[in-house]
Amino acid sequence: MPLEGRSLAFRYGKDPWVFRGFSIEIGEGEIVGLSGPSGCGKTTIGRLLSGYDIPHEGAVLLDGRPLPRSGYHPVQHVFQHPEKAVNPRLRMQRILNEGWQPDAAFRASFGIADEWLGRYPGELSGGELQRFCVARALGPQTRYLIADEMTTMLDAVTQAQIWHAVLDVVRERRLGMLVVSHERRLLERLCGRIIRLE
Secondary structure (H helix, E strand, C coil): CCEEEEEEEECCCCCCCCEEEEEEEECCCCEEEEECCCCCCHHHHHHHHCCCCCCCEEEEEECCEECCCCCCCCEEEECCCHHHCCCCCCCHHHHHCCCCCCCHHHHHHCCCCHHHCCCCHHHCCHHHHHHHHHHHHCCCCCCEEEEECCCCCCCHHHHHHHHHHHHHHHHHHCCEEEEECCCHHHHHHHCCEEEECC
């Protein structure tokens, strides 16, 4: 069954609607791109689909039912800035194991060095930290991944390694994925279809 956003509407406080009446469906094993200019609501749509925000109108459904509100969330979201997604007071081993405990082979596929596990987030580069965030999001109970400008801030080599590792997992486990990006070439290379917002 797909991940669906039905007639979604969202706004901040009493500001104008960011969007209204927006619907989206992502099937198992499907990679969908989402593009558009800054401020059009791309990140907000991702946050609604992953349960970080609640729509003012409409509903987000998985298998035809509302998203779960407790336990391991089947829709995981990786943001552009990894430093905002981790607790700076925890060592990386504990951060990585918050959702599951990936083995050495899985960590290695994302280029995670064992010596990084004992460090704090502030002791890692942005690329090193993002590798942890992506690996953490791909636990065995994950069914959908929201990749929100996931590698935009990283160098080309790190981008390629992370995307290669992610796609291996997505294809092997038939995960659905929403790729939010300004990069047209990336979306065209990865996605079976692309939704363009105005």
